[in-house]
Amino acid sequence: MANMIPRTPNDYDPASKEGLMFEELDKLSGDYYVFHSFKMVSVSQGTLNESEADFVIFHPEKGILCIEAKAGQVQLKDGEWLYGNGIPIKNGGPYRQAERKKWDIKNLFIDKRMEDTLSHCKLLHAVWFPSIQKSQLSQIKFPADADKNITLTADSFGNIQQEIDKIFDIEIKHKVITNLNNIEISNILKNILCPSFNLIPSMASELSIKKNLFNKLLKEQINILNFLEEQPTAIINGIAGTGKTMIANEKARRHASSGDKVLFLCFNKNLCEYLKQNNDNSNITYHTIDGFACSYCNTQKADFVFLKKKLEDDFYTNKFPYQHIIIDEGQDFGQDRIEECDIIELLETIILAKENPGTFYIFYDKNQLIQSARIPKFISDADCKLTLYKNCRNTKNIATTSMRPINIEPKLFSGAVIGESPEIFISEDKAKQIEYIDKSIKECLNKGYEDIVILTCDVEDDSVLDEYVQNNYYEKFNKKIFFTTCRKFKGLEADAIILIDVTKQTFDYNKKLIFYVGASRAKFNLFLVCNMSENDCKNIAESLNVNAKRPYKAFAAALNASLVQSVINIG
Numbered sequence: 001m002a003n004m005i006p007r008t009p010n011d012y013d014p015a016s017k018e019g020l021m022f023e024e025l026d027k028l029s030g031d032y033y034v035f036h037s038f039k040m041v042s043v044s045q046g047t048l049n050e051s052e053a054d055f056v057i058f059h060p061e062k063g064i065l066c067i068e069a070k071a072g073q074v075q076l077k078d079g080e081w082l083y084g085n086g087i088p089i090k091n092g093g094p095y096r097q098a099e100r101k102k103w104d105i106k107n108l109f110i111d112k113r114m115e116d117t118l119s120h121c122k123l124l125h126a127v128w129f130p131s132i133q134k135s136q137l138s139q140i141k142f143p144a145d146a147d148k149n150i151t152l153t154a155d156s157f158g159n160i161q162q163e164i165d166k167i168f169d170i171e172i173k174h175k176v177i178t179n180l181n182n183i184e185i186s187n188i189l190k191n192i193l194c195p196s197f198n199l200i201p202s203m204a205s206e207l208s209i210k211k212n213l214f215n216k217l218l219k220e221q222i223n224i225l226n227f228l229e230e231q232p233t234a235i236i237n238g239i240a241g242t243g244k245t246m247i248a249n250e251k252a253r254r255h256a257s258s259g260d261k262v263l264f265l266c267f268n269k270n271l272c273e274y275l276k277q278n279n280d281n282s283n284i285t286y287h288t289i290d291g292f293a294c295s296y297c298n299t300q301k302a303d304f305v306f307l308k309k310k311l312e313d314d315f316y317t318n319k320f321p322y323q324h325i326i327i328d329e330g331q332d333f334g335q336d337r338i339e340e341c342d343i344i345e346l347l348e349t350i351i352l353a354k355e356n357p358g359t360f361y362i363f364y365d366k367n368q369l370i371q372s373a374r375i376p377k378f379i380s381d382a383d384c385k386l387t388l389y390k391n392c393r394n395t396k397n398i399a400t401t402s403m404r405p406i407n408i409e410p411k412l413f414s415g416a417v418i419g420e421s422p423e424i425f426i427s428e429d430k431a432k433q434i435e436y437i438d439k440s441i442k443e444c445l446n447k448g449y450e451d452i453v454i455l456t457c458d459v460e461d462d463s464v465l466d467e468y469v470q471n472n473y474y475e476k477f478n479k480k481i482f483f484t485t486c487r488k489f490k491g492l493e494a495d496a497i498i499l500i501d502v503t504k505q506t507f508d509y510n511k512k513l514i515f516y517v518g519a520s521r522a523k524f525n526l527f528l529v530c531n532m533s534e535n536d537c538k539n540i541a542e543s544l545n546v547n548a549k550r551p552y553k554a555f556a557a558a559l560n561a562s563l564v565q566s567v568i569n570i571g
Helices: 018-025 094-111 160-168 182-196 211-215 219-228 244-257 269-277 289-297 304-316 330-334 343-352 396-406 430-446 512-519 534-543 551-558
Strands: 003-005 033-044 047-059 063-069 074-077 080-083 123-128 233-238 262-266 284-288 324-327 359-364 386-388 423-426 452-456 473-476 479-485 494-502 522-530
Touching: 018 033, 018 047, 033 094, 033 182, 047 094, 047 182, 063 094, 063 160, 094 123, 094 182, 123 160, 219 233, 219 244, 219 386, 233 244, 244 262, 244 284, 244 324, 244 359, 262 269, 262 289, 269 284, 284 289, 289 304, 304 343, 324 343, 330 343, 330 359, 343 359, 396 512, 396 522, 423 430, 423 551, 430 452, 430 473, 430 479, 430 494, 430 522, 494 512, 512 522, 534 551
Parallel strands: 003 033, 063 123, 233 359, 233 386, 262 284, 262 324, 324 359, 423 522, 452 479, 452 494, 494 522
Antiparallel strands: 033 047, 047 063, 074 080, 473 479
């Protein structure tokens, strides 16, 4: 499935058959970006110029293709293109129209001072006659500005991938070959093509090469949101990356937009701060469960016995200020101090017993149970739970790596990005580990990633980076890289994660979930830094059912990772 932008076609005349062409182009592979009704506006010598291409197709390894669509009967008479009714086609006919749109796109590159990028990016044009059979083209004597090789027809339906690839394979003037690095690809999307559309709001940070694909609400997620419209209470389970926080936050926004007060509770302080910073609706209040206890009771330390009493008092006097409660990271609310006071049960009772009942939702992942000994009884005793299955955060390779130790196979949506294999570096030498961390940071920066985070599977004080970190930041190449533990980063994500202090203990029964939590935070790049011996690798590989004749490679293979043999001198 291609990346269709917008996801559904813009308004069009049904007679143009653009809807059918849109559906056909959606069958292209996930590496293609297809823009429908691509509008271009420029001002030259005080004159406003506007143009619109029916379809613009971008492939990072092939280039850019501008397609002009012409449905219905067309004819070529005395070198002039005419519609079936004899009216001349404007601007010299469809091929000149397509070529003109191509040059308009070239001008966008020039305006953005990206001529150098265009020097190694193919820029082509084509015409699609969706009502004409290929056999009919043999009756046409094409003029100099037209060619059958850049023509799609009714026969292209059902065969679109091959037809588009064939056009991209055409050699163009000056023998330009598409050879774009990741930064150039990102700039083409952000500066040339992407300003023409809006993304669904999400928890994602800055756009990158594949980010629009991950930012879409999947059909599965939309179905959950639609279900919750009619459901006052629900418990939603999902593994890492299935969009629980995205859905929870979207649901909070929908309630808040109607003027209702929403209390959004989570466990992780860093997640709570992130949600606060990215919220622009005063009707939503974000708290950790401890922060809520302190704020609601006006105490310096969370006292859940006191919180229970105050909630009960406000319940009986109808003073509780919120209409809706949404809990994220629900699995961590099972700590004894919270459970013994029945805080979750009490909050649900208050919400549903109001004169105008509100809603109460809990989102959780039993595999991320790293802050509590057990799942809250409110969740475990629930009769009905909804489950999100499809990962929409990670690439396929990262999802696979994060789940290998806990023996779960990821389920990804159609068209999911395969992505690069995670890298794994193994050494007992701390100096070499740090050298590899630096090399990984430089690699990420060269790819254009700004959102880079280092996570330790241990505690900060015992980390290989402890003495080099100041105020939770590791500074390298004039860049401050955020450093924290996997536990503290739960619920958040980053373009690139460097997961360090991976030891044999990381794969103990009660520690595997920490690896899963840390690795699954990565969206596009994952680097694993392991402090392990050859024998450690052998034992863990065999525990993961991989033959360990060559221990280092076997361990890497067991984690679906690419083994780095040596550290590159980064200067």
